[in-house]
Amino acid sequence: MRLSSKAGPLDGFPARWPGYAPEERKTGIVHLGLGAFARAHIAAYTDGAMAAGRGDWRILGVSLRGEDVANALNPQDGRYTLIERGETPDARIVGAIAGVVxxxxxxxxxxxxxTEAGCRIVSITVTEKGYGLLRSGxxxxxxxxxxxxxxxxxxxRGVLGLIAQGLALRFAGGLPPFTVLSCDNLPENGTLLxxxxxxxxxxxxxxxxxERIAGEVxxxxxxxxxITPAATARTRADAAALTGYEDEAAIETEPFSQWVIEDRFPAGRPAWEEAGALFVPDVAPYEKMKLRMLNGSHSMLAYAGFLSGKTYVCDVMADGAxxxxxxxxxxxxxxxxxDIxxxxxxxxDRLCTRFANPAIAHETRQIAMDGTQKLPQRIFAPALEALARGNDVAPFAFATAAWMRYVLDRGDHPxxxxxxxxxxxxxxxxxREDAAAIFSALAALPDFLPEGxxxxxxxxxxxxxxxxMLSLGMEKAIRAEAR
Known part of the structure; x- marks a missing residue:
């Protein structure tokens, strides 16, 4: 039997079920880009917030890049299994999704x-390349x-166009604007958006x-x-074993989750703090910490790991060098x-423990995508500050070189x-053997590597x-760097 709103807990299956009646709650959020991360993060937090109290905050998901997510979730009335992979897998059924467009x-x-009166938040997870914005503004x-x-x-049909037209229609209809909430790994994502x-x-x-958007939204x-790796056949098999139901939309993630939010929601918001979110007046210090320590090291290990034959992040962490x-x-x-x-x-320490988790099959190839969008804030920004402080830039140079080597040759992988x-x-x-020429060619890419x-x-x-890396091969270059 397939998971749906008609399904319920079964004896002998340990999955946790929503602590509220999902169909009794109305939709309050439209979410653009309902991929696995959104379902493991904002949807899970929203599910927890609704379980903790009243509120019409179910999510209408929007899939901008295909129909697979809609085809998986809509026949299940938006229900899906979220598996947290720690020492033993833990499963919960999430009921926060009302449907997918x-x-x-x-x-x-x-x-x-x-333009529904109940829509108070438009949230987004489309990765940086999905917005069509400039880092310069x-x-x-x-x-x-x-x-x-x-x-x-x-x-x-795009993110900026939908938000602008949605707000235009609300203003024309005399409705207050919704809050626009980016949940992507972008520095100052709210300001940029x-x-x-x-x-x-x-x-x-x-x-x-x-002018109305600038003054009112x-x-x-x-x-x-x-960390949310791509779902696999094992994900779906484990979901069935933990719930007793077939689930084509099951996803898996790590037990750890963090969400730091600037508390500016004039139209209202779910009680996400009840599910563990942290509301602060300034997100920037936390954002820099995560982008540079977690995401920056993630990018470095993705390129170096992939090029040295490491399929998963946990494989990288099992290699001493x-x-x-x-x-x-x-x-x-x-x-x-x-200072933070x-x-x-x-x-x-906590990041290293998370990266080493063998239950999370997070592929280095998955992390390695979109390098030109990720490196400026993850690698180049801290490199500039390290230079200004007189600190060693070797870690950032190694990460940049690994990306350049990855761009040069990835075998049969796109x-x-x-x-x-x-x-x-x-x-x-x-x-292909001239490191200086390769560096100069890639450094000349417009709006990419800072002049400094x-x-x-x-x-x-x-x-x-x-x-x-070119002369010794990646493995020997890694050993030489780690000495």
Whole structure:
């Protein structure tokens, strides 16, 4: 029997079920990009918040990149199994999803949901490349979704276009605006998204809408953290064993979860703190900590690990030399952070324990995607600060060299980077054994490597390490670096 709203707890199966009646709650959130992470994070927190008290906060999910999630969840009335893989797997049934919108008529259906009076939050997990925003501020006219929506602003299909048109329709109908909540790994994600939406609205709809958004719409920043690998056949098999039901939408994640949120929700919000979220006046220090210590070391180990034959993060941590480099990277990243009321050494210990968890099959290849979008905030920003402080830049140079080696040759695996064509063009006439030439070609990519890192000590340190990787091979280069 398949999981659905008609299903309930079965004797002999340990899964936990929602502590409320999901169908008695109305929808209050429209979520753009309902992938596995969103279901392991914001949906799980929302489920916990509704179990802790009243509130119409169920989520209408929107799948912008295909219909697989909708085809899995809608026949199950939005129910799915969330498996937390610790020493023993723990399963819970999440009831926070009211349904999923996908397919060719996505725009009108999403806009209809956004203009319901009960919609008070539009949340987003589409990864950085899904927004079409510029780190320097504003929208990226060259992004396919942005370009298309600028031509047809009343019939949008992209993130910025949907938000701008949704707000325009609410204002026209006399409704208060919803809060826009980015849950992606972007530095100052609320600030960046706000600038992009206002810029898009001005270009597509005119200054009046842009000014209303600037003056009336809240874009709180957030920091999110939960390792969520892709679901597999084992995920679905374990879900059946723990619940007694077939579940095509089952996902797995680690026991650890963290969500730090700027508390600005004028239209109201779920009691996410009841599920463990932390509300603070300023997210930035926590965001930097996570981006540089966790995400930065994740990127480094993904490239170095993949190129040395390590399929999973736990395989990387089982290798003494690589594990030492992971710890070194965290220590170097911590030294670039502002003062924060946290024990950063203890945080690094916890990260290493999480990375080493053999129950989480998090592929290095999965983490390695979208490098041009991730490296600027994860690697380059702390590298610049390390240079300014006179600290050793070797950990950041090693990570950069590993990414360059990965771009150069990944075997039969795709690069999975939104700037793949630019990267290929940059390397087209570059000798594959010339580390300096490779560095110069990739460093010249527009809006990527900061000027302060494209020459001098950082450039020299990166070229040295890339040269080792090319001449010695990745495994020997790792051993040499870890000495």
């Amino acid at each position: 996908a397919g060719g008529d996505i725009g009108p259906r999403v806009l209809s949901a956004m 504003g929208c990226d006219e060259s992004h396919p979704a942005v370009a298309a929506d600028l031509l047809s602003p009343a019939a949008p 706000r600038a992009a939406v206002i810029d898009f609205a001005r270009r597509a709809h005119g200054p009046a809408l842009a 809240a874009f709180p920043s957030t920091m999110v953290d939960r 690589l594990a030492a480099l992971v710890r070194r990277h965290m220590t170097a990243a911590a030294a670039t952070l502002p 009321a946290m024990d950063l050494a203890a945080y690094a 690069l999975n980077d939104p700037r793949e064509k630019e990267l290929s063009a940059a390397l087209a006439d570059t000798p 890192l494209s020459h001098g000590a950082f450039a020299e340190a990166t070229i040295l390490r890339l040269g080792r």
